[in-house]
Amino acid sequence: MSDLQDAPVLLLAEFDTPGECLHAAEALRDAGYKDFDTHTPFPIHGMDAAMGLGDSKLGWIVFPAGLMGAIGAFTMIHWMNNIDYPIIIGGKPAGIASLPSMIPVMFELTVLLSAFAAVFGMLGLNKLPRHHHPIFNSSRFASFSNDKFFVSVEATDPKWNVDKTKALLEGVHAKHVELVYDDEEGGDELEHSSHASKGHA
Amino acid sequence: MSAAETEKKHSHPTNEWVMSGPWAGAWKIFAVIGALGLAGAAFGYTTDPRRFAFSWMFAFITCLSVALGSIFFVLIQRLTSAGWSVTVRRTAEFFAYGILSLIPLFIPILMTTGHLFPWFGGEHAGAKEHGAEHGSISLITPAYAQQHAAPDHAAPAAPAGHGDEHAAPAPAHGATGMAPAGMAGMAAGHGDPASHGGPAAQAHAEHEAHALIHKGVMAKKSAYLNKNFFYIRALLYFLIWTVLAVRIFGDSARQDSSKDPKETLKAQAFAPPATFLFALSLTFAVFDWVMSLEPSWFSTIFGVYYFATGVVSSLAVIILVTMALKNSGPLRGAVTPEHFHDLGKLMFGFNVFWAYIGFSQFMLIWYAALPEETTWYHNRWDFGPWAKVSMAILFGHFVLPFFWLISRNFKRNLGRLQIGAAILLCAHVVDIYWFVMPNYALGSNEFSFHWLDAACFLGVAGVYGAFVFFRMTKHNLVPIGDPRLERSLHFQNA
Structure with missing residues (x-):
């Protein structure tokens, strides 16, 4: 077993109130941390700014997808009805002058591809679906969906330093700070530990 | 507080x-x-x-x-x-x-x-307007209407011909070649098929027929207007x-x-x-x-x-x-x-x-x-x-x-x-x-x-x-x- 596996993968700090959680996020942001997240039972207004989150990248996925929908629908109908097999419907010319008849399909396909791009883009940007995350190894973490507020700092953060990060989190009045270790996704070692069942719940 | x-x-x-x-x-x-x-x-x-x-x-x-x-x-x-x-x-x-x-x-x-x-009966009213109101629909089929404006294309050109009557008088309103859907729509629109496609209207010149239609439409709407x-x-x-x-x-x-x-x-x-x-x-x-x-x-x-x-x-x-x-x-x-x-x-x-x-x-x-x-x-x-x-x-x-x-x-x-x-x-x-x-x-x-x-x-x-x-x-x-x-x-x- 190497040292790498023994090293903690994240620090988890627990708070009692949304306000403390928000201020902890601000403190981490101001200290220059990037790879951290907050876990709360409900959305907290101002959290985006407190965490220093930039603009969502989703728009850069959705917009081209929507544009592709419009262009794809137009190309498809134009090819089928005007070029490959010109067909006159309702006395309308088989040509670009019949654009109005294409617009509903262009609109629908724009909406469809945009929606797909938004949903799957969101999943992709969130690295989902993901079956397991080490954070679930913490026995206290389950209450994030009940009445507790958590801040987690990943060991991949460039500013990561177990002692300093821990001190920082304690400095913003964390109720409880713990180191969380990876269990190699259900490896033998921790199979019998008390966390295992919670981890996969 | x-x-x-x-x-x-x-x-x-x-x-x-x-x-x-x-x-x-x-x-x-x-x-x-x-x-x-x-x-x-x-x-x-x-x-x-x-x-x-x-x-x-x-x-x-x-x-x-x-x-x-x-x-x-x-x-x-x-x-x-x-x-x-x-x-x-x-x-x-x-x-x-x-x-x-x-x-x-x-x-x-x-x-x-x-x-x-126009319905108020003032200076605006008069026959000169209704022609424009029932104007050409060449917008709909610019190329198609031109190609098919000839009288012998009564059936497909009927929708276009109706509005183009000043240029191409042949397709009468009540012509049998009129597309059924269009006919039904007009009957509904005017509320009175007889004034539109009936024998009386056919006997008139196009313009007069139009004036009649216009008059009929306005009469129908007079309860509101x-x-x-x-x-x-x-x-x-x-x-x-x-x-x-x-x-x-x-x-x-x-x-x-x-x-x-x-x-x-x-x-x-x-x-x-x-x-x-x-x-x-x-x-x-x-x-x-x-x-x-x-x-x-x-x-x-x-x-x-x-x-x-x-x-x-x-x-x-x-x-x-x-x-x-x-x-x-x-x-x-x-x-x-x-x-x-x-x-x-x-x-x-x-x-x-x-x-x-x-x-x-x-x-x-x-x-x-x-x-x-x-x-x-x-x-x-x-x-x-x-x-x-x-x-x-x-x-x-x-x-x-x-x-x-x-x-x-x-x-x-x-x-x-x-x-x-x-x-x-x-x-x-x-x-x-x-x-x-x-x-x-x-x-x-x-x-x-x-x-x-x-x-x-x-x-x-x-x-x-x-x-x-x-x-x-x-x-x-x-x-x-x-x-x-x-x-x-x-x-x-x-």
Whole structure:
């Protein structure tokens, strides 16, 4: 077993109130941390700014997808009805002058591809679906969906330093700070530990 | 919270959000512009009453849409019990209340009904108009209609031929080759198949048949389109709007001093019936005043179209005015980029809705190609100058603002949002111009911008603006007694 596996993968700090959680996020942001997240039972207004989150990248996925929908629908109908097999419907010319008849399909396909791009883009940007995350190894973490507020700092953060990060989190009045270790996704070692069942719940 | 704190919280904004700074005197500027505009309009009335009639209608309908859109904005906030919008709601209430100033401005329309409405039996009436109203539908199939205009193509050319009868007289209205769908549609449209396709009509020359049809259509519509009912309806619309404006502004303004949360509940209880009255009165008003300028034409979606353009323009006005008041001081601290972001979202969304409705109206008419329905677009597309205006609206009212405002960052950047709102407001004025003005010279290639258009617009907008901005100096610019004020002040989108 190497040292790498023994090293903690994240620090988890627990708070009692949304306000403390928000201020902890601000403190981490101001200290220059990037790879951290907050876990709360409900959305907290101002959290985006407190965490220093930039603009969502989703728009850069959705917009081209929507544009592709419009262009794809137009190309498809134009090819089928005007070029490959010109067909006159309702006395309308088989040509670009019949654009109005294409617009509903262009609109629908724009909406469809945009929606797909938004949903799957969101999943992709969130690295989902993901079956397991080490954070679930913490026995206290389950209450994030009940009445507790958590801040987690990943060991991949460039500013990561177990002692300093821990001190920082304690400095913003964390109720409880713990180191969380990876269990190699259900490896033998921790199979019998008390966390295992919670981890996969 | 202690009583002292409560006191402090309420007294703090009272001193702050009142009209001051450069905009405090804005109503005087509006009043001067309005007076000059009215003087010009009055002069124009004596020299060219017909042009004055249409110019005034354009100006009146433009400003009316802003007032009605503002009423709708307030009603929606009340219906949804919204907290975010409290600090910008008062601005909308001022513009909604401004509808009272438009009541006397309706008098010139009553004075010129004979010029405006062909069905009114005034100077306008006569055979020369109906040909244009039933004009060519070459818009529908430009190439196809030309290719198939020859008499021997009766069956496929029937829809096109109907409108082209002056050039190609052969396909009679009642010809057996007429597409069944088109026939059914026309029968429904005219309500009386005999007058349309019956043997009697066939015996007449095309033009006379048309005159008969026109006469028949107008006879059918006379139960609605007649002088007395027109006056009664106009009275009813203004009555409804007066009640809405007084209630909307009154409920909110009373709360400034009473701080009574019950006023909010009262306003919210009033909103649902008010919304019904609003929707019906707006729809029928625009049927009466704009759609009946070309009385043989009809579109059931027309009211929704006007509603959509009104909501967009009023949101543009609310954005521009709150931003000006924020930048110059009076609304500083009350309105934040969060509010502008939401107003921008609403404006963007309703502009897409406007385009959706506008296209829905166009596509159904284009697809069915019924002569009595296509005239509206015939008059706005088949004549060079108006076709350019139509394109300008398509790009200036939809394509450009759509791509400008689609980004979240552009809606949160006040300068860019301001540009977007200004573009939409200008496009809205053109949109209403495009509603009204083609009726001035139906069926001809005539497009001329007349100085009276500008004079009437400045006159009506000046009076409306002066009324609204004067009232702003008399009341708080933020509903300081609203129980949700604090929530709105600290509102955040995310």
